[in-house]
Amino acid sequence: MDQLPPWVTSVTDTNGRPDGSMLPAPPSEPEDPRRLLVPPATAELFQEIVRLGPRERDGLWLPARLVNYVREISRRRRFLRQYSWSVPTPAAIAKIAAFVEDRRLLEVGAGSGLWAKLLSEVGVTVTATDDGSWSAGTEGVKKSLPSGFSVDRGRFYPVQQVDGAGAVRRHADHEALLLCWPPYERPLAIEALSAFRGDELVYIGDWKCTADDFFRVELATAWQLVETVSLPTWPGINDTVYLYRRRLWNESIARRPNPHLTPLQ
Numbered sequence: 001m002d003q004l005p006p007w008v009t010s011v012t013d014t015n016g017r018p019d020g021s022m023l024p025a026p027p028s029e030p031e032d033p034r035r036l037l038v039p040p041a042t043a044e045l046f047q048e049i050v051r052l053g054p055r056e057r058d059g060l061w062l063p064a065r066l067v068n069y070v071r072e073i074s075r076r077r078r079f080l081r082q083y084s085w086s087v088p089t090p091a092a093i094a095k096i097a098a099f100v101e102d103r104r105l106l107e108v109g110a111g112s113g114l115w116a117k118l119l120s121e122v123g124v125t126v127t128a129t130d131d132g133s134w135s136a137g138t139e140g141v142k143k144s145l146p147s148g149f150s151v152d153r154g155r156f157y158p159v160q161q162v163d164g165a166g167a168v169r170r171h172a173d174h175e176a177l178l179l180c181w182p183p184y185e186r187p188l189a190i191e192a193l194s195a196f197r198g199d200e201l202v203y204i205g206d207w208k209c210t211a212d213d214f215f216r217v218e219l220a221t222a223w224q225l226v227e228t229v230s231l232p233t234w235p236g237i238n239d240t241v242y243l244y245r246r247r248l249w250n251e252s253i254a255r256r257p258n259p260h261l262t263p264l265q
């Protein structure tokens with residue numbers, strides 16, 4: 001018999017004969033958690049995101065930094081439209097997946113569906129929705145978009161066309177809610193959160209540019225920040241993943257007038 005591999009001390013098959021064909025399977029290579037997490041096609045997508053996403057330029061002297069800042073504006077604009085307003089990383093995806101566990105995750109204002117796709121690749125059950133108001137069809141439509149920005153809706157993942165609060169009501173069985181860069185000039189975030197009855201919220205963005213004060217007050221009142229994950233960000237932006245768990249829930253809160261939804265008398 002050929003020399004035994006080092007991890008085998010003795011081999012005896014059921015007939016009591018040493019037999020190479022009966023060798024136990026070699027121990028598997030220690031699993032690389034990132035390989036488990038990211039299938040090959042997704043790994044390529046992450047490489048693309050790194051290539052087209054924000055560039056590290058911290059060490060530059062001031063004039064060069066200013067030039068870089070200006071260059072990054074057009075790169076960012078393209079990235080926002082084609083990928084996402086926040087730059088996902090494998091670590092952020094893993095953290096969100098671990099937080100959400102086996103809950104169904106509803107994303108509202110999902111745009112291209114990039115985050116939904118990456119989360120679904122690691123086993124999260126995701127439903128992505130967006131009202132399509134920022135989706136560019138023709139150049140004319142693009143110019144009339146409320147923000148002046150456009151997104152390629154559903155580029156990475158099926159995105160149902162429905163407004164935020166309607167999506168929450170339609171998918172009332174989803175226990176976790178995802179909001180990535182909800183606009184600050186429209187009430188998407190507070191409307192979706194007010195209608196939501198689940199217990200986990202994933203909010204991604206920069207506080208100074210997303211959602212509104214009603215949303216912030218609601219979070220401060222009824223939600224507990226559990227963890228944050230920092231993300232690569234564009235110059236002047238501070239993008240972070242915030243993981244929240246519902247802190248209090250009772251009928252008096254459910255009935256509390258929401259100035260955003262109930263006109264004040």
Ligand SMILES: C[S@@+](CC[C@H](N)C(=O)[O-])C[C@H]1O[C@@H](n2cnc3c(N)ncnc32)[C@H](O)[C@@H]1O
Nearest residue numbers: 084085109110111130131133134163164180181
């Ligand atoms: C800043 S973009 C962010 C898109 C996506 N989350 C991302 O990170 O790329 C805001 C998105 O919210 C959507 N949106 C705006 N108002 C909405 C509403 N009332 N209901 C649902 N989606 C809305 C827009 O169509 C747009 O796709």
